[in-house]
Amino acid sequence: MDSYSLLYSSSHRTGLLSGFQRLRSQRRMCDVVLEAGGVSFPCHRALLASSSDYFWALFGETTAERLACSISLPVLTPEGLDAILDFLYSGWLNVSQATLPAVLEAARYLQVEPAVSICEQFIIDGLNAENCCCYANLAERHALTDALEAANQTVAVEMGKLLKERQEDLLRLNIQSLMAVLDADDIPAVKEAELIKMALDWLDENGPIPLLKSNLLLSHLRFGLVASSELTDLSHAHKAMATPLIRSQLTRAQEYHRMGSAQPIKQSRQSTLRASLSRVLLVGGGSSPDWPEQQLLAFDPRSRRFSSLSSSLPLRLRSHCVCSVGGFLFVMGGEEAKDGDEDGKKSVNVATSNQVWRYDPRFDHWKKMESMLERRAQFTCCVVEDVIYAIGGRHKRLDTNAQTSVASAEFYDMATGAWRRGPTMPRPLYGHASAVLDNAIYVSGGVAGHQESSTCTDYQYDHRESSKEFLFWDPNGRTWEKRAPMSIARFGHRLATAHGYIYALLGMYEPFCDIEQYDSVSDHWTRLRPLLIGSFNYGMVTTSSGNLLVFGGRKWSDGREVIVRSVLEYDTKKDRWREICQLPRPLTGTECTLLPLPD
Template sequence: MLDAHLSSPPNFWMESYSCLYSSSHRTGLLSGFQRLRSERKMCDVVLEAGGVAFPCHRALLASSSEYFWALFGETTKESSAASVDLPALTPEGLDAVLDFLYSGWLSVSPSTIAVVLQAARYLQVETAVSICERFMIDGLSAQTCCCYANLAESQVLSDALEAANQTIATEMVTLLQESRDDLLQLNVQSLLAVLDADEIPGVREVELVKLALDWLDGNGPLPLLKSNLLLSRLRFGLVCPDDLARLKHRALSTPLIRSQLTRALEYHRMGPAQPIRQSKQSTLRASASRVLLVGGGSGVDRPEQHVLAFDPSSRTFSSLSSGLPLRLRHHCACSVGGFLFVLGGEEVKDGDEDGKKSVAVATSNQVLRYDPRFGRWEQAEAMLERRAQFSCCVAGGVIYAIGGRRADARASVASVEFYDMTARAWRRGATLPRALHGHASTVLDDSVYVIQLLRWDLSGRVWEKRASMSIARFGHRLASAHGFIYALLGMYEPFCDIERYDSQADHWTRLRPLLVGSFGYGMASTPSGNLLVFGGRRWSDGQEVVTKSVLEYDTKKDRWREICQLPRPLTGTECTLLPLPD
C-alpha cells in the first residue's frame, strides 16, 4: 500500500497589481450618451420648458445634478413620470445646461448668461455655475459691469459680485457719462460697495452725491436705516461748501445725514487745521500716493513753477494742473494729512532795469499749501524766519523747519521752528548746537535726526550728539526706511558712496555706491522702503550736466537700477508723497 501524503503548493513570488486609468473612457461614455440623446434612443424621461421638449436619460441626469437626484428619488411621483415640466426655466437655459451635462461643453454669451446661469443654479449643477461666474469675471467692462453686478447679486455669486463692484468703481467716470441709466438700476448692495470704495478715479464727489440721490428717487423710498447707510458712504468733506449748500433732498434731512453735512461744513471752516483733522469723510478716493516733484528746472538759476507727479507703479509722469504760484529754489516740500506744503527758499523774479534783463532773488519765509481735493493753492502762516538751503521733516503731523541760510547774508542759522496747526502759528523749537545750512534731516522713531549727526527726541528740548558720517557731505539727502537712516550723495563728492545709520548701535555702514555721482537731485522714500532719485547734476567732460535719469535704490538688497527717465532734465526739485485724484 502506497503512503498517501499531501503535497505543498508551489512557492510562487507574490504577485503585483497595477491600477491603470483610461483618460478616453469618460469622454467616450459621454459621447455615447450624447449620441443616444441625439438619436432619441433609450430616453426614459422628457423635460419640458417653455413648451419645448427635451428627451433625456434619468441615470445621467441624476448622476450629474443634485436637483435631479432628489427629483427622481424612489419616493417622488416624478421617479416614474414620463415627462417633467420645469416652468421656472427657459428653453435656452435648459438646453445649454443639458448640453453641458451630456458633453462637458457650456455654450454661453453675454446675451444668454442670465438664463444659462439661472438654469444651472436651479438644477444645482455647480460646475456650470462656476463656469458662468468665471465667464462673468473675465468679461467685465464698462458695458457689462452693472448688468453682471445685478446678476451676481441675484444668484449669490460673491466673487463675481466683488469683481463687478470694483469694475464699476474703476469705470465710474465712463458710466456717469455714457451709462447713467445702468447705474440707476444697480442693486443696492453694489451701490453701497461702490460708494464705500477708496478709489473712484476721475470722479468728483459731488457727482457721486447726485447719483445716490437720483438712485433713491428711482428705487425708493428705502427704509430709513438703509437710506442712511447708503448716504453715509458719501464723503461730504470732498464737496465744496457752495455745492453742499445747494443739495436739497428729503433723504438728507435725517439726523444722521444732517450731522455729517454739518461736520463737512465745519471741516471747510477749519482752514489751517484741516490737515490734522482728517477723517474718511475728507480723504480722497485716490490710488496709492504719487511722488510730487515740486519746482526745480533745467538749471539751478532757472527754477520753474511746474509740479510733476510720478506714479511708481506705472513709472509715468504727469503735470499738476495748478503749478507753483512762485518760482523758488533752495526751498523745502512736505505733506501732512493729504496736503502739500512748500516752505521758504529763494524767490526768483525776472526784472528789467534800463532795458536789460535782470534776476532778483529774495529769501522767503512764505509757506504755500496745496489742497489736491480742489486743486487750490493757499497761503499758510509764514515761518518766523526767512530760510533757504534748510531742511524740513514731519513727525506726528507737525512740520519742523531746521537751520538754513539767512536772508541778508551767507551766514547759517541754528534756529528750529515747528508749525502748530491747531494754534495756526509757528513755534520755536530746540536750537541746534551750531548753525547749519545745506544739511539734511529725517525722522526715525519719534526723533528728528540732522547730519552731522544730531538727534532730537521730540519729548525733550535738547539735541544729542550721535556718530558722524564717515564722509563729510553738503547738499545731500537723508531718508529713513526699515528702521535705518540712509545718507545719499551731496555736492562735489569725489566718490559715489552712500551710508546707512543704525540708531541702536549708533554706527554708520557704507553701502553700494550710486551708479553715477550726482547732486542737486530730488529724492523720495516709497512706502515699500525703496528710495527714488530724480534728475540732478553731474560732471561730464569738465562741465555740469543736468540729467533726466530716475534711479531706484532697493534698501533691502543694496542694489541700484535706473527705472525710467524724466520728461526733461531737472535739478533743484523737492519731492514728497501725496495722494492725488486721477
C-alpha cells in the first residue's frame, strides 16, 4: 500500500471567509435577504446555516423559510444584525459600550455562541463604576453567568461611589444583582444604614414588589450592624419593614445588642462586619519603652499600608496582651503608665493592671469588661475555641513595690462575663510566650520568678535565668505537661503557629536572632535560618497565609538600643526573611492581632 500525507493549510480557511465577504460586499451569488429595522442585508444561505444554530433550523427541510428570498427579523436592530453578519463573514466582532446591548441581543437571538462569549468577555474586561449596574442588568437578561458575577462584585466594591454619584443606576439594578450585592462580605466604606436606605428606595422605585420578593431582598441586610438606637426607627421607616419576617430580624438584632459579654460568641451573619479580609491591628507601644502611647494602627497586608484609627486605647499600657474573638478586640492587663511628680520633677508612675477592655470596630466603641482575677504584666494570652486564656506574668505589690510572679492561669467565660481559674503552671513564670496548636496550649521560655523579687526595671533580668522549658496543656485536662525543651533559653520572645508547626523566634537576650520549629508529632525542635539582626519588644502576628509579620521593636546598634521602623516578613515554608515596608515611625512594645475593620 502506498504511503500518503495529510497536510493542512491555515490560509485556506481565512481565504474562504475573505471570499464570502467579498461576494457579500459585491452582492454576488447572495440567495437570501435579511431585513431588520427597514435595512436589507443580502447574504449567503449556506454560510448562515453553517455558522448559526438559528439559521440552521430556519433553513431546514420542513420550514417555510427554507426557500424564502427575504426574511424579516423585527426583534433585531440594524446595528446589531450588521455586527453579527460581519462576525460570521470575517471572524471579527465590532463592539463598543454603546453598541453592546444591540450586538449581544443579536448574537443571543441568532444563537451565535462565539459572539456571545466575546461580548461576555468585553463586559468583564471593561467593568467600572460608570457601567457596572448597566452591565449587570445586561448580563442578567442574557444569562451571562461569569459576567453577572463580575458585575455584581464590581457594584459591591464601588458601592460607596455609586451611592454618592450614580444612585439612579442602583435604583435600576435588577433584583437578583441587588440581592447578590447585599449578600457580599465586602462593601468598602459604606455603612449598613446606607444600604438599608438604598434598598428601601429601590423598593419604592420598582414597586409594587410581591411580599415574598421584598422579604427576600431585605433579609440580605445586616441589621445587627445598625446601632440599637436606630433599629426602632427602622421598623417604621417603610411598610416593607413591618412584615413579620423583617420585624423578627429587627428583634433579633436588638437582642444581640443586649447580650453584653456574650456578643463575640453569639455572632451571626446579621452582625458580622462586611470585611472579607482582616487587617493587622497594632495596639499600644510607642517611640519610648517608658512612655507608651494610646495609638491604634491598622496594617493592610495586601497594600502594605498603615492607617490610624480614630479611636485610641483607654489607658497607656505596656507589657499588656491583646487578642480578637468574634470580631472584637480584647486588651488585657499590662502596666498602666501615668504622669507623676516627685520632688517637683515630672516622672512616670507605673501600676500593674487586671483591667480588660473590649473594642467593637463596628461602632468604634470601647467597653470595660470584667477584670481578670489577678493583676498581670509580661504574661501571655491565647484563644482556644473562642475562650481567652491568660497565663502567668508578674505584678508589683502596692505595699512594698516588690515584684511578684504568678503561676496561675485563668480563662474568660464570655457566656457569663466572668473569669475562672484554670490549672496552675508548675512554677511562676513571666516573659514567656504561648501558642495554640490543635486546640491545645503550649507555653515556652520566660523566667521562673519567685513569689517576691527585688524591684527592677523591665529588662534588668539575668538572662542566665531564662528557661528552655516547653509546657503543654489541653484545656479539657487538669494539668500542665512538659514537652521537649527548646534548644535555646528564651525570654521576651514569641511563639507562632503555622502549617501545623510551632515557631519560637527572637527574644531579649543572646542568641536573639535564632529561630526554631517544633513538631508536635515527633516532639522535636529543629533550628532554622536565623535573622541577621535580631530584635526584641516587637509586635508579631501570623497571617492567613501562614507567614509571620514582625513590627518594629528594639535592637542593639553600636552598643546601644535603637527603636526600629522595619516591618519584616518570615516565610515559614521557605525559611526566609525579608523587609516588606516601614512603620510610619519607630515603634516598640506594640501588641498585634488580626481583626476585621471597617474602611
